[in-house]
Amino acid sequence: MRGSVVITGGGTGGHLKVADAFIEEFNKRGIPVIFIGSSNGQDKQWFENDKRLKATYFLDTKGVVNKNAFGKVTSILNIISKTNYCLGLFSKYNVKTVISVGGFSAAAATFASIVKLDCKLYIHEQNSVMGTLNKVTSKFATEVFSSFIKTSIIKDYPVSNEFFDLGRIRDKVNTVAFFGGSQGAIAINNFALKLAPKLNDMGINIIHQAGKNDYHRVKEEYAKLNIDADVFDFSKEIPLKMQKADFAVSRAGASTLWELCANCLPTFFIPYKHAAGDHQFYNAKDLKDKELCFLQREEELREEEFFNAINSDIHDISKRLTSSINSNVVALICNIIVQNNKK
Ligand SMILES: CC(=O)N[C@H]1[C@@H](OP(=O)(O)OP(=O)(O)OC[C@H]2O[C@@H](n3ccc(=O)[nH]c3=O)[C@H](O)[C@@H]2O)O[C@H](CO)[C@@H](O)[C@@H]1O
Known part of the structure; x- marks a missing residue:
């Protein structure tokens, strides 16, 4: 492959x-990778000392959306200067x-790839509704990969093989896990604490990812309830x-x-x-429409819905989930990128 x-x-x-x-995939193939992220947010925490990377750069960039006019102008000027860098x-x-x-x-390096004519841009859009930056830049991309966009040539999500390897068909609910996403979610924490006494009475174990900011409170609440849950931030x-x-309850x-x-x-989303x-x-x-998950909005949350869900035919859902996503997706995407690079 030419270049980094x-x-x-x-x-x-x-x-x-x-x-x-x-x-991980490029590293396996011996292709040098440079990560360019922001000094704001979690980027440094994930990749600052990552030995797989040839170099890392964390630029002082911030979002443009949800800012007043002055904030927007300042952010845009900053992105222009970082694009140049x-x-x-x-x-x-x-x-x-x-x-x-x-x-x-992603803004600065993405704009730089558009300006540099011998450089190809690829976008991975994770969500069902495209993010603002991707909306603006996707027309300049060689490919946009997404598990939700109908025209994506690979319509699957890059999930690490570990999740497939450790997967199993569920039959009975002995343990419920609560996941709040990378930052944790207070609404899920509170819902879990509300369900916990009944789950405990039913002999169901609890695993709970509470997030950094709410971890100590959640841990103390379980202690007050005298419930031995696996709580972590x-x-x-x-x-x-x-x-x-x-069974899981998750963002x-x-x-x-x-x-x-x-x-x-x-999962109950x-x-x-x-x-x-x-x-x-x-x-x-999409999953809900295929009866592959349960879905309730935060403001409509009812305990009864949750208990109905764990008492439903989870074996059938678990079995059908096996064909909801393919493995090795990142390898397929990288094959396309490497092929294009030779052209
Ligand atoms: C509040 C918000 O806008 N969240 C967005 C953010 O979510 P968020 O950053 O929470 O992202 P996701 O739920 O998509 O992913 C979280 C990732 O962190 C990992 N993890 C989580 C907890 C933990 O203790 N350890 C751990 O490794 C999970 O396994 C997962 O791989 O990016 C997603 C992907 O664009 C979007 O769909 C979400 O809407």
């Missing part, structure tokens, strides 16, 4: 997990391929946590959603209502 590959984007775990899948990096590392996984961290072992569970962030599918874990364009609701709606 730049992977850009991030902000939150959903984008970064996809970036990680690409880094990225062009310098592209020359230094002979970059011919840029893969954007979206989020505000953030874990690198989500595949193992999913493997242990027979509908795209990476988590497809990981749950790969793991064949029946509670989408984050402020997600841009309500995309978390629509991420899960």
